[in-house]
Amino acid sequence: MTNKEFIEELSRRVNRPGKETASLVASFTECMSQALQDDKTVSLQGFGAFEVKKKMERISVNPVTRQRFLVPPKLTLAFKPSAALKEKFKNVSTDE
Amino acid sequence: MTNKEFIEELSRRVNRPGKETASLVASFTECMSQALQDDKTVSLQGFGAFEVKKKMERISVNPVTRQRFLVPPKLTLAFKPSAALKEKFKNVSTDE
Known part of the structure; x- marks a missing residue:
């Protein structure tokens, strides 16, 4: 939609x-x-909670050149559906 | 919040x-x-897209009893932040 x-x-x-x-x-x-930029988490009743998460700095390896490089820290946005919403999906058939 | x-x-x-x-x-x-129950995906301009995903049936192992059991298929709800929203989080400092 x-x-x-x-x-x-x-x-x-x-x-x-x-x-x-x-x-x-x-x-x-x-x-x-x-609100997410200020407060890092926002909850919506009956729907779920949004949460800003910090991904730490990490070392990664280029698969082609085998060179190691630093991946800077970054903020990601996660969404956790509420129990009520999950319940609604239990009744939605999974064989579609 | x-x-x-x-x-x-x-x-x-x-x-x-x-x-x-x-x-x-x-x-x-x-x-x-x-809308998610009917249509499986909903996009909100400038914010992101919600998508219902189907997790297939899988076999898991009880770590204590080592017994294998079947985990039924289930529907989960994933959220993908839009590029515009991700951009906003780039400017939010990560050292808080």
């Missing part, structure tokens, strides 16, 4: 015009990314 | 009462989880 399709679906659900819903979704994602 | 704090932050940003914002966030997460 694309961003556009999601906004259409949400605007039906909240019974608001598409444009207004699109701007709400944009504010939502901006607020999420700002 | 808890769910409650996020809603307060978002309600300031969208300039709407807390209660209304809370119900919008609830509709947002419900819509997301329904």
Whole structure:
């Protein structure tokens, strides 16, 4: 489902015009990314938690030249679905 | 940042009462989880994409009893941050 399709679906659900819903979704994602930069974790009830994780510096090896090089530390974003959301996926059949 | 704090932050940003914002966030997460159950992937522009992945059946070994057992297939939810979001984390210092 694309961003556009999601906004259409949400605007039906909240019974608001598409444009207004699109701007709400944009504010939502901006607020999420700002909160993650400031606070490192954001929890959404019934959905899950986003967490910024720090990957430490490490030494890696170029498989072709066998040369060793330093991979700098970096921040990655992880998402942990809530138990309630996982439960919903248990009922979704896995044979599709 | 808890769910409650996020809603307060978002309600300031969208300039709407807390209660209304809370119900919008609830509709947002419900819509997301329904879309994921139906469609398996949802993309949010400027934030990232959620994808339902199927983990196949596999045989595992109980480390204590050394007994082999079958782990049933299951659906998991993965999140892939967008390039724009990753870019924002590059500027966030990693030495905190």
